[in-house]
Amino acid sequence: MEQFKPPSPLMLTGNPSENWHRREQRFRLYTTASGASERKDEKVKVAILLHTIGEEALEVYNTLTRRWTEEDETMEDVLTALRDHCSPQKNVVLERHQCWSHQMTDGASMDTFITELRQKSKDSSAVLQQSTPQHVHRRLQGLRSRQQRYYNQHAGPLPELPPGSTVHMQTRRGWEPAVVMHERDKPRSYVVQTPSGKTFRRNRRHLRKIHPSLCVDTDPDEHSEVMFPQTPRPVGSPARAPPVSPDDPPAPHTRGGRVVSQPTRYRDGWMG
Numbered sequence: 028m029e030q031f032k033p034p035s036p037l038m039l040t041g042n043p044s045e046n047w048h049r050r051e052q053r054f055r056l057y058t059t060a061s062g063a064s065e066r067k068d069e070k071v072k073v074a075i076l077l078h079t080i081g082e083e084a085l086e087v088y089n090t091l092t093r094r095w096t097e098e099d100e101t102m103e104d105v106l107t108a109l110r111d112h113c114s115p116q117k118n119v120v121l122e123r124h125q126c127w128s129h130q131m132t133d134g135a136s137m138d139t140f141i142t143e144l145r146q147k148s149k150d151s152s153a154v155l156q157q158s159t160p161q162h163v164h165r166r167l168q169g170l171r172s173r174q175q176r177y178y179n180q181h182a183g184p185l186p187e188l189p190p191g192s193t194v195h196m197q198t199r200r201g202w203e204p205a206v207v208m209h210e211r212d213k214p215r216s217y218v219v220q221t222p223s224g225k226t227f228r229r230n231r232r233h234l235r236k237i238h239p240s241l242c243v244d245t246d247p248d249e250h251s252e253v254m255f256p257q258t259p260r261p262v263g264s265p266a267r268a269p270p271v272s273p274d275d276p277p278a279p280h281t282r283g284g285r286v287v288s289q290p291t292r293y294r295d296g297w298m299g
Contacts, residue, residue: 031061036081047113072102087112185231188217197233
């Protein structure tokens with residue numbers, strides 16, 4: 028061991044974290060080259076470390092809070108305690124900003140620029156790590172489950188409608204009376220029939236059960252609106268026009284020749 032020069036004492040001024048990193052590296056090289064790392068006696072390794080660490084660092088070691096007893100003390104325990112003391116909590120945001128904002132100086136080579144970036148980022152392992160929140164999918168699933176729970180807290184399954192039930196079915200003009208014929212094979216789907224004899228298929232949420240006395244077809248022409256496509260008229264067959272008296276003005280026609288039928292609410296006041 029005498030032929031190898033011990034490492035210089037630890038300097039706690041300037042950048043203690045960088046000084047400790049270099050001091051620990053030199054100490055491990057010294058123990059490997061001198062054969063001290065092969066010794067099984069931990070007390071000898073601790074003594075070599077404390078003897079070569081310097082007076083200032085030794086005073087720091089004496090004031091550290093130890094989580095081990097003197098009999099169980101190992102060289103790795105002392106190295107870890109001194110490493111934690113020389114590496115205080117870092118400002119990761121500031122170090123990340125300094126690393127990513129570092130620019131290449133004029134005349135510097137690419138290898139020099141990469142070396143400078145590594146020197147700026149090696150003090151903090153979190154600088155080059157992606158700042159992605161942890162457990163994102165689990166948090167999103169929790170938010171969706173909570174939203175679903177609040178949305179469905181007052182919801183419940185609608186009662187089934189037996190055949191023959193009188194209901195109001197929803198159309199584009201409002202609610203119209205109908206009678207339930209039977210339930211479809213698809214869930215919550217029913218076939219209903221209006222008083223005019225037309226059949227429709229409606230979902231359960233589009234049907235409201237009513238008293239049979241309310242199922243009256245007040246105006247059959249009002250049910251001409253159909254949710255499903257009607258049977259197409261054969262090509263060439265003339266369109267049926269409403270009866271016209273000699274005193275009535277000519278009914279308006281479209282450019283294709285189809286008669287324009289006025290809505291019921293405008294028939295009484297129709298003046299041509």
